[in-house]
Amino acid sequence: MVNLVSLLLPLSLFINIISLPLPARAISSCSGPCNTVDDCDGQLICINGRCNDDPDVGTHICGNSAPNGNNNCQPSGTLNCQGTSYTQYRCSPPVTSSTAAILTNNDFSQGGDGGAPSECDESFHNNSELIVALSTGWFNDKSRCGSLIRIMASNGRSVEAKVVDECDSVNGCDEEHAGQPPCRNNIVDASDAVWNELGLNKDVGEVDITWSMA
Template identity: 55%
Template structure:
């Protein structure tokens, strides 16, 4: 009987450890920053440009999605010529900054499975629905395809100005905001 309890304890311990490990998102690697050619990094919305030689962590995953997934809201222009770079990944189109749209970090984007689906964003005591139209690439960056910006962290909801306005955040506080989101 003691052996059975001990074996049962080990099985429960192993199962719990596997479950915890399955819910963690660890870096998948990294890239070294390259200095952008003159005029090639769009600084709209105070976007960061890659720094020559700086190490940037990359991810292929994001934290688990829950009923209220914790994230960082950042600001992005989805318009042509904006700091978002090229057209949106979901539909190869540009979107007005007056439309509530978002890009999700690579893991949450799920290879496009969330394209054109609405998520609810909660922050600043308010909520807003926004459509997923793009990926905030956590796997690559510091190149022309990514407007010479670093890879996205793995917990980003990159939102249009319309989302920030709907949350009632004053323009001088746009940039980073702790939020939760749900499907």
């Protein structure tokens, strides 16, 4: 005769196992392991098996914790302008106490090479003002409008300047941008006054500098 108890015991164990609560999905923070975007917290995305900043959003939540030397700031596309292709960026390198950048010169006055009025206040500015435009990622959707940044040149001189505009790293080659192509993602575009205070020759065109929030 078949022992009924011996048949029911494995069945009861099976029912108990499947009735156990499933473990909650783990939400990973910066550099945490992941398989899909759902594994990552907030605006982070899954890149190469690790949670990191979304280059399309341009967040800097993870800072220098990104797994590669470019801080995962990848191009978002290309823009063709008069037969030349320009790389587009929605992000910039993380801002630190000494952020490496390239200083360029911009004419913020009406009719200047800045094109449209400054994005922060919809106004043109005199180039005697200590003002700058920042690449799209650093501009961060106007969040740095009106803020002061400290710019340091390799000659030891420094100056504080106010953020009034975006150096667009996505759009360009149109009337709004005075025909200029998209900025690179590491540009501090400064007025004549900033160059003069730093003791730099604007005719050079580009100079390596560092900057930080003042």
